[in-house]
Each structure stands twice: as C-alpha cells, then as structure tokens.
Amino acid sequence: GRRHDVLIVGGGAGGQSVAASLLKRKPDLNIAIIEPRTEHFYQPGWTLVGGGVFERKDTVRPMEQVMPDQVKWYHAAASTFEPKQQQVVLEDGERIGYRMLVVSPGLRLDWDAIPGLRETLGSNGVTSNYLFDLAPYTWDLVQSTRKGKSLFTQPPMPIKCAGAPQKAMYLACDYWHRNNRLGELDIQFCNAGGALFGVADYVPALMEYIEKYGIELNFMHNLAAVDGQAKTALFKVTDGEGQVSEIEKPFDMIHVCPPQKSPKFIADSPLADADGWLDLSPETMQHKQFGDIFGLGDGGNTPNAKTAAAVRKQAPVVAENVLRALEGEAPRAIYDGYGSCPLTVERGKIVLAEFGYGGKLLPTFPNWLVQGTRPSKLSWLLKEKMLPWLYWEGMLKGREWLAKPEILAHNPAVQDTSDACDW
Ligand code: FAD
Incomplete structure (x- = not known):
C-alpha cells in the first residue's frame, strides 16, 4: 500500500492550513490529503451572504486550486482508522499508510x-x-x-x-x-x-x-x-x-x-472520546492516546470556540509538533485556546470577540485601536475586507501572520526536574 510522511484527513480550513504550514517549514515533505469534496468553502463569509454583503461565489474556490501542488490528493472519503497499523481506510476499502496523521474532519x-x-x-x-x-x-x-x-x-x-x-x-x-x-x-x-x-x-x-x-x-x-x-x-x-x-x-x-455533532466516522472510531469528538490534548493538539496522531478544528474536543480563527492558531502548533514527532521528539508548540467571533451587530459595525481557554480575553489589537467589547467600525472593515484575504492568502498559504505559536524551550516529556531547586 501507499505510505506518506504526513497524511491529513479533511481538506477544509484545518487540513489545508496544516499542509501549508508544514510545507513552509519543510518543502520536500511527503504529504497527502484525503478530501471528498471538489469545492473548498470560506464558511465565515456565509453570515455576510445572508446579510446581503457578500455574493455566494465570494465564499468558494475549487478544491484543486486550494490544494498545494506538492500534496497528493486522495479525492475520496475516509471511512475509518487503524491506528495500530498506522493506516486510514477509504470508503472503497483502500488503505493509506502514514508516519504521522492529522485529522481535521469538521463537524456534522x-x-x-x-x-x-x-x-x-x-x-x-x-x-x-x-x-x-x-x-x-x-x-x-x-x-x-x-x-x-x-x-x-x-x-x-x-x-x-x-x-x-x-x-x-x-x-x-x-x-x-x-x-x-x-x-x-x-x-x-x-x-x-x-x-x-x-x-x-x-x-x-x-x-x-x-x-x-x-x-x-x-x-x-x-x-x-x-x-x-x-x-x-x-x-x-x-x-x-x-x-x-x-x-x-x-x-x-x-x-x-x-x-x-461529531462526524459519524470519527465518533465510531478509536480516535473518539465518549462524546464522539477527537480526543486531543488541548495545548499540543496531539491525540491523547496515539502519539502519531494530531487533530484540529471543529472535530476536536479541545474546549475552544469552534472557529476558523481557532484553526489559524492551531495549524502552526500542529505543524511544529508533527515535525518534531517525525524526529521522535515530544511536542513543544502550545495552543492557548484562541478563538474569535466577529459579531455583526449592524451593517458597518462589529463586536470582535476574541478569547482563549477559560474565557480569557485575547485581543489582537491594542485597546486604543479596537475596543473588543464595544461595537467597532474598524472591526467591520477587518471582517469584510481583511479576513477573507487573510484566510485565502495567509492561512491557506502557510503565512503565519499574527499566528506564531508559542514554543516551549524544553521538551515537556524529557524535562529534567531533578535539579528543580536551583532557583
Ligand atoms: P471544515 O472547514 O468544515 O473542513 C472539514 C473538511 O473535512 C471538509 O472539507 C469536509 O469535506 C472534509 N471531510 C468530511 N468528512 C470527511 C471524510 N470522511 N474524509 C475526508 N474528509 C472529510 N469561523 C470564524 O473564525 N469566524 C467566523 O465569523 C465564522 N463564521 C461562521 C459562520 C457560519 C455560518 C459557519 C457555518 C461557520 C463559521 N465559522 C467561522 C466557522 C469555521 O468555518 C469553522 O470553524 C472552520 O471551517 C473549521 O475548520 P475544519 O477544518 O475543522 O472544518
């Protein structure tokens, strides 16, 4: 059967962002994506379609245009996982092997x-x-x-x-x-x-x-x-x-x-928690049980807001940690739970909610520029003019503007605590 260094399930916001982040760091990496759809959607734009601001066509691109050239695309749906054999089974029964697996299947x-x-x-x-x-x-x-x-x-x-x-x-x-x-x-x-x-x-x-x-x-x-x-x-x-x-x-x-709900093929798989979601460590995005599996996006059980904004911060964390895991090392990049929800309170004004784990406010901009808890005209411009571009040209191209992950100085798993008293 076929085998890839990194196999990605789902070519939506999460899968494409991770592929781009990985290639930015290691252009010769052997990557494949399993994705059944021929179209890739910018879902955050649908609110503005429903509000008469965007056209539907502004929110979709052909999948082949979004898929990086270097990536092998399996135009098929994954049906189940065989983590012990390091392979994913497609709906037609074909098995694809991997060294590292990234799962970003969205939700149902x-x-x-x-x-x-x-x-x-x-x-x-x-x-x-x-x-x-x-x-x-x-x-x-x-x-x-x-x-x-x-x-x-x-x-x-x-x-x-x-x-x-x-x-x-x-x-x-x-x-x-x-x-x-x-x-x-x-x-x-x-x-x-x-x-x-x-x-x-x-x-x-x-x-x-x-x-x-x-x-x-x-x-x-x-x-x-x-x-x-x-x-x-x-x-x-x-x-x-x-x-x-x-x-x-x-x-x-x-x-x-x-x-x-969680997608059925995830809920029925050994990768799921009791509620059916991918069982991930909230900081490293590594699967809690399988060290060679990572996940991100709406299908995960990490307690962040399920948004593309969260994916923007998760993808570089996953990319860093996957590359480290390929070297046999423990993950060191950390996700803080950032998610964002631009609340379109009127045409021309947005309350830009940005927060991390535990509801901690994590504003991108200084308070004098954008007061996050108040309606703001600048936030509307951000949503209408900037964010779609940030999505297509930033996230999906592996350009990590405002998304640099925090990297721990030491591998947490091998940290030596025997001399922890020298402070
Ligand atoms: P998706 O982007 O949904 O991608 C999942 C991919 O997995 C899909 O391409 C799917 O075809 C594929 N897949 C499914 N099953 C299989 C299978 N069996 N095998 C292989 N592939 C499979 N986010 C924001 O940040 N800001 C917003 O303002 C915002 N507004 C939103 C408004 C609406 C109306 C909606 C619907 C969403 C909004 N979002 C917003 C959320 C954002 O779109 C998602 O959080 C983001 O797309 C999650 O990325 P993902 O990769 O987890 O899932």
Missing part, C-alpha cells in the same frame, strides 16, 4: 434531529446561513419580510461559530431598522442555552442591540420540530426546576442553526 450538521426541517429548508420561509446553498435565501427573506413573526434559533452547544445564529438576526434587524419595518415585526431569539453569549464581557454590547431592535429573548428554548406548510415551530422549553414543556410558535420566517 444534524438537520434530521429536527423532524420536518430538512423537507422544508429553502422554502416556506425556512432558512439557514449554515448552508452555502441557503445563505442567499436568508437575504431574500429578510428583504421580503415586512410584518409578522421572525424566529432565530440556536441549538445546544457546541456549535461552530457560536455567534452566527445571532449575527444572522442582527443583520436582518439592521435592514428592517433602516427600512422602518421593526414596528411591524415580532422578532424572537430562541436559544437552547441560558445566555446570549458564552463570554460575559461581550454581553452588555449585545444587549444594547437586543433592546434597540426590540428583540424578545427566549432562553432554554430548544427547537424540536418544524412544520413548513403550517409555518409553525415547536420548542422544548426547560424551566427553572428542569421541567420540560412544549410551545408552538407560528412564524413568517425562521432562521435555523442546526444541532451539531
């Missing part, structure tokens, strides 16, 4: 967990920015909705880009505000969780917009079913005592963020 949008949803997506006023095909429908609906009830839903965590469900809502409200429609509209945010945003420092700025737009907040409201023909949505509502009841809400339009 579980549309079928909500009965009635899949059948009506894209019609009857039911939309989602979580699909390339549907984000333009969000913008159509925003423009055509003049009165009645608009619902925006958020499922239980974890989800990718936890702010995306409310970003869709704010951009819609901004349009309705500019067109004097807010008075005729009943807008509701129905969140399965109990807080507007997971990091409390950003909530006050968001609450100002909730009030400005007159949005009703419904916490502990978990979407359970959709009837497209009748235009109703059923929610399971948990009260303070943990009692669950059901509420049906009619809608004129509904933006759904679907429940999100």
